[in-house]
Amino acid sequence: MSHSSAEAIFALELQAVNKQFSSGSRSVNALRSVSLTIDKGAVVGLVGPDGAGKTTLLRLTAGLLLPDTGTITVFGHNCTDQLADVHRLIGYMPQRFGLYEDLSVAENLKLYADLHGVSHSVREQRFQALMSMTGLAAFTERLAGQLSGGMKQKLGLACTLLSQPALLLLDEPSVGVDPVSRRELWSIIEHQVKANDMTVLLSTAYLDEAERCSDVILLDEGHILAHNSPAAFKQSMQGQSYRLSSPSLSNRNLQNKLSGQSDVIDAVIQGDKVRVISANKDLATLPLFNAEFEGIRIEATAPRLEDAFIALLRAQHPLTATQAISPNVKTTTVINDATVIKVEGVDRWFGNFQAVKKLNFSVNRGEIFGLLGANGAGKTTTFRMLCGLLPVSNGQLSVAGVDLSKAAAKARARIGYMSQKFSLYEHLSVLQNLNFFSSAYGLRNAQRKNRIQWALQQFELEAEKNTNSGDLPLGYKQRLAMACALMHEPEILFLDEPTSGVDPLARREFWNRTNQLAASGVTVLVTTHFMEEAEYCDRLLIMREGDILTSGTPAEIKQQVRSVDLPEPTMEDAFIQLVEAKIS
């Protein structure tokens, strides 16, 4: 069986595609004269900031939207008038996986097999192959709604792979999914490409995933900024990536001083060094040779895809003044040893299921403390108990010196919580949300006015203050949610997967703000699935099935997996090795 018509050379071809959306008086150019070709057998990653047009491009390709102008062809079949042929060739997984949550794993598979007309003769064999590949074989009777995020994602993928599509379209397949599951997803994709001669187009916010693709397309505001192989992207950055460390300055201080300097495109903490992208290949232009940076050590390092991504996007979106300059935050004296969170022997049961088992840890004032773990490890449950939203089954919890079992409300006045779903009022404007949250925290008159002004400026929301929060791009929503959690100047800030699905540029801004908060004495607890973000934490706790797997500084944790084969493990290597060692 041949998928392609005789003259088709490309798996996918877009010619001068334009797409505009309008709601009310606002209209957005989602795609602007986009032309591209994707070769058969390629694995193409679609990256770019929020609102760049990634989802629109995938939906147009899946025939779910019509282009305003231009043509889209899949293996020579036009997406506008040969939709039935196109649908026979593609497998499309939308952002929320498209699963029926009240159907079991087996029932979902059977439904999609029926919908794609997979004949009964090959069906059983494909079911079995996909189930063993995804590790879902033991869960075929479980309802899809009761699967963890990682399992849902693999089931969604299995459903789209049933028909062995010639072109696989995946929209952010790994949002909110832990590193172990992501690695499994990639091995499935790579196996399918080889075994079934499949072409893949996927959008992702993870640049390490994009690095595994054969080609990467960088979209920004509906334009293609670049379309190249990852190697070519990295080659273009040769001689501009460095790793710096200073004997006198902490990494966070060093990073703060470097970011915003002229000729420094980007500065992020990476392990025990600060990674810097220089604006040109001559290192001498970096402003590192004054007294402030005494004794600084500089080493050249191999560029990553992320370096190219940041450099290309920064050229389009220069840092604004607020992002570059350290904001004027209230600085409290940082007493490093003051314990602000103390967890002693905490258990949490849900019926017969123990979500958290004998948890012990403590967090010091001004620390950024990371909570890591696979989906379902007990992170969110722990968070909710720390915020006083969920009582403990056993054990002691004290937050900001207050015993949560006795005075949860008192403790809550001193903490800020930003949930995974951001918990904003979608039909209220930015300003109305800020007003509501400040009134909920009991701020009045001048104080409220000042805090709202601070939030609009600090989080760069002034321009969007009258927009309904539901209409904001994800990165803006995240900023607004964080602003709302900070209205009452809490001592402790809880952030539950704050950067899930947020692009690298917006993540940098987020971490800049978080670092500044920590520097001013606010204690930050954060959960994340981005392992490079774990490096930004002072200390980490990795959970697995309600237990503490390990804890320590990022360097200590990576030290645990260092070996001859892996002299410089990344945080992701460490995470996967530690989690898997425990399973076996």
Added chain:
Amino acid sequence: MNHPNKEKYMRLQGLIIKEFLQIRRDPSSLGIAFAMPVFLLLLFGYGVSLDAKHVPVGIVLEKISPEARSFSAAFEHSEYFVSIHFANMKLAQQALEARKISAIIRLRSNFNRQLYSHESAPIQVIVDGVDANTARLISGYIQGTWNQWLIQFAAQRGISLTQPIMLEQRIWYNSAVRSRNFLVPGLIAVIMTLIGALLTALVMAREWERGTLEALIATPVSVTEILLGKLIPYYLLGMGGMLLSIAMAVFLFQVPLLGSLWVLLITGTLFMLVALGMGLVISIAAKNQFVAGQIAIIITFLPAFIMSGFIFDIDSMPPAIQSITYLIAARYFVAILQTVFLAGNVWGIIIPNALALLFMALFFFALALRRMPRRLE
């Protein structure tokens, strides 16, 4: 490669099985499909009655005579009344004002004289008119009791007493005059509206809300298949609800079914298609469950309840409202249901109403098919 028709059949089968699995798993759709009908039938079958029975009436005998006693005894033996004696009119009026009694029957001191002299009505009746419907019923019952007593009284004495007007009524089609007999058949239309329009609107909106429709339309499935995949399961469910209601009406509430079951099933199919069509159109307009549910209740369920002739007689509505009822599908089906149950296969009523339903079904389906998005916008 499979034959295209075989694939089509496979896809449709897959969608239908999926829908039934979802119905089985979701307590709320099971509730709307089975628990609500049973609840409504029990409520209207047992709880709500438009008949007046055991009505408290006050009797004032201003002069006690054997005739007056005999007349007041007629009320004591009637199942329609509970009689309470008052010594004078003033006390009886107080009781009426306090709503302890619904009517006063006053036999003046000249009762005997007027009874034999044929001059004018010898009794005075005062009825609490706050509830006009009940007031009419009560005055009718009192009139009837009076007439009966008079005939009996005359026969006993071997004399003839003529009245200015003597009424003899015969009631056709619901000879027991039980309101249950016309409420329960009408209720079937309300129940089917609930399953057809509300449930369909909700489950379709759920597909939008959960993002499953996005995955669905990226597969080779056609719009017609998606629509049929919703229609067939909910048609079967609705007809199941109808059979359940008919069975309860006939066996539990003893409502006579004079016409044929086949006529009910065929016209029921037409009505079900209208309801399903409305449900689909609503869900295409409102893509979230809350809004779809609200709209379905306001434009299908409530009109079926109050403007279909199920409880309130359409002929006694103001003309403007009467003309609106022509837009309400339940009106035609209620007329068919009440006719088939209580009068039999009266084709003169069944056929025009069935044609109206057919026309409405075609209209809503054409609209659903036209409006159902083939893409996400």
